[in-house]
Amino acid sequence: MDLKGQTFTLEGVAASLLILIATYTIFQSTVVMSPSWSEFNNIQLKQLGYDILRVIDNPEAVNSSLRGMIGNLSCGDGNYYAPAEFSQNLSALLNALPAYGRVELIWFNGSSIETAVLFNFSKNPTPNAVRVSRLVAASNDNCLPNAKIVEVRLTLWR
Amino acid sequence: MEDGKLSLDLLMGLSIFLFTFIFVANFLPGVFADVRNEINLANQAYRISTLLVEDPGYSSSWYNITEDRCRTEEFRPGLAVYDLETGVKYNNLSVEKIQAFARLLNNTTCIERVRFYLGLNLSTLGGQVFRFNVSLKNLAGDLVTYNRSVLLNHGDKIPVTQVVRFERIVYLDKWADNCNVTIEGQNVAIADRCVAKLEVSVWI
Numbered sequence: 001m002d003l004k005g006q007t008f009t010l011e012g013v014a015a016s017l018l019i020l021i022a023t024y025t026i027f028q029s030t031v032v033m034s035p036s037w038s039e040f041n042n043i044q045l046k047q048l049g050y051d052i053l054r055v056i057d058n059p060e061a062v063n064s065s066l067r068g069m070i071g072n073l074s075c076g077d078g079n080y081y082a083p084a085e086f087s088q089n090l091s092a093l094l095n096a097l098p099a100y101g102r103v104e105l106i107w108f109n110g111s112s113i114e115t116a117v118l119f120n121f122s123k124n125p126t127p128n129a130v131r132v133s134r135l136v137a138a139s140n141d142n143c144l145p146n147a148k149i150v151e152v153r154l155t156l157w158r
Numbered sequence: 159m160e161d162g163k164l165s166l167d168l169l170m171g172l173s174i175f176l177f178t179f180i181f182v183a184n185f186l187p188g189v190f191a192d193v194r195n196e197i198n199l200a201n202q203a204y205r206i207s208t209l210l211v212e213d214p215g216y217s218s219s220w221y222n223i224t225e226d227r228c229r230t231e232e233f234r235p236g237l238a239v240y241d242l243e244t245g246v247k248y249n250n251l252s253v254e255k256i257q258a259f260a261r262l263l264n265n266t267t268c269i270e271r272v273r274f275y276l277g278l279n280l281s282t283l284g285g286q287v288f289r290f291n292v293s294l295k296n297l298a299g300d301l302v303t304y305n306r307s308v309l310l311n312h313g314d315k316i317p318v319t320q321v322v323r324f325e326r327i328v329y330l331d332k333w334a335d336n337c338n339v340t341i342e343g344q345n346v347a348i349a350d351r352c353v354a355k356l357e358v359s360v361w362i
Contacts, residue, residue, distance in 0.1 A: 010164050014172060021176075025183050040200045044324060047204075051327035054249045061350040089348045092339045093327065096297035096355065 041158075042130050045099060049132035049156045052093050056086075057134060064089045067138045070105065070150050073116075075143035080105070080116045087120045094156075100125070102155040106133075107147035116144065129157035199360050202288055203324035206276055207358040210292070211326045212248045214240035214255075221258035228268035234275045235259050237356075239331050251356070253332040256294065256310050263292070263312035278360070289314040291359045294328075296337050302354050303335045313359075321361040329353045 057066045063083035074081045082090075082103075094101045103121040107114055133153040140147060215221070215236030223231050237255045239247040262268040273279045278288040291313035294302045302309045329351040330337065337352035338345040347353070 008163075011168070014164070018176075022179075043204065048325060048327055051249055055327055055329050055351060055353055056349040058349040058351055064349045085346075088341045088346065092297060092341055092346070092348060093353070096299075096339075 042128070045097075045156050045158065046130040046132055048097055048099070049130060049154050050134075052090070053132060053134040053152065053154060056089060056093070057136065066134065066136045066152050070136060070138035070140055070144065070147075070152075073105075073140050073143045075116075079119045080143060082118050082120065087118075090121065097156075097158075099156045099158050102129075104153040104155070105144065106151040106153060107144050107149070109144075109146045114144075125155045126157045129155050131155045199288070199320070199322035199362070200324070202278065202290075203322045203358050203360040206278070206290060206292075206360065207324045207326050207356060209276065210235065210237045210259075210358070211251070211328055211356060212236075212238055212246065214238045214246055221252075221255045223258070223262070225261065225265040225268055228262055228265065228271045232275070233271075235262070235272060249326070249328045251294075251328050251330050251354075253304055253309070253330055253334070256330075257304075259292070260310050260312045269313070286362055289317075289361050291316050293357045293359075295355045295357060296334075297339050297348070297353060297355065300336060302330075302337060304332070306335060309334065310356075316359055317361060319361060321359050323357055323359045326356045326358075327353065328356050 053066070056064065059065065059067060062068045063072055063085040065086075069082045069086040072083045090101065090103070100123055101121055102123055102125055103118040105116045105118070131153060133151050136150050136152055137148065138150055144150065213234075213236030215238075216232075216234040218240065220233040220235060223233055235255070235258075237251040237259060239250045239252045241247055259272075262272050270279070273287070273290070276290075278290055281287050292310055293312075294310040296302050301311050329349075333352050334354070337354055338347050339353075340346070
């Protein structure tokens with residue numbers, strides 16, 4: 001009888017036991033699919049962004065609210081300048097987080113969607129930035145022609 | 159005759175392999191246990207902060223519950239202002255509710271009821287009991303005071319171990335003592351509101 005290249009009985013039993021144990025262990029262990037830790041930081045920053053837009057959207061405030069900022073926006077040479085009160089308030093909020101921010105105003109001008117970036121908040125975000133936005137009913141015929149609803153888009157990063 | 163016999167080498171190799179395999183199988187889930195734990199805590203911190211900031215609480219007069227009635231009445235704290243015309247005002251916290259919440263957290267019996275009703279005591283379901291702490295700070299990082307007493311810095315004592323904190327930017331319905339920020343030497347209220355930061359810390 002040629003014994004070369006053949007599996008012996010006990011080895012066969014040992015091998016099958018190994019496979020059985022391995023399979024059993026794999027099926028018994030729990031696989032947990034959960035967001036990674038860095039995603040939680042993004043969730044936190046995004047929530048703070050929504051909070052900021054909610055807090056500064058005060059219809060009773062004048063220049064420091066989102067509506068007042070849009071109404072009293074000034075522009076020239078392709079730049080858009082928010083009222084000083086708004087810029088100071090938003091800077092104070094961003095410093096408290098702390099985070100950097102970029103503010104864009106997006107509106108529908110007859111046939112096209114246009115974007116304006118606020119002069120003091122025009123830094124370029126890093127790749128891991130988060131973005132939040134809020135729709136505001138406001139107009140400014142000089143700087144944002146035909147705007148009725150303006151999307152205030154805030155990009156935050158650390 | 160060597161049919162059906164195992165050599166000593168094979169037996170040793172097999173046992174070493176099995177020991178290593180079992181050790182790795184037991185050890186691997188432990189490597190990620192810390193991270194998983196943090197994520198679990200993060201969920202809780204997020205949930206509690208949302209409940210407090212975006213919900214007026216249950217019942218509508220929960221903030222009238224006194225320390226001697228917290229055992230017998232069912233309630234869930236929520237700090238948001240409820241307006242009959244506009245509904246819940248998200249992020250707008252009622253000073254009256256904050257004071258009631260702080261009062262309940264100060265009482266050793268009531269803090270356990272609050273923990274239970276906020277879903278942080280899962281021991282009856284075979285789960286964990288979470289410790290928590292809630293504080294209200296101004297943008298400079300100081301605790302907000304109202305009539306010269308600290309509004310909210312209550313809950314369990316924060317340990318030095320792993321704590322997960324979730325922050326929310328909120329504004330109060332009344333003027334506190336120190337919610338203004340100093341910009342260029344002037345005292346300024348952000349958007350004419352008393353803006354503060356609510357911090358919810360959760361740990362095991």
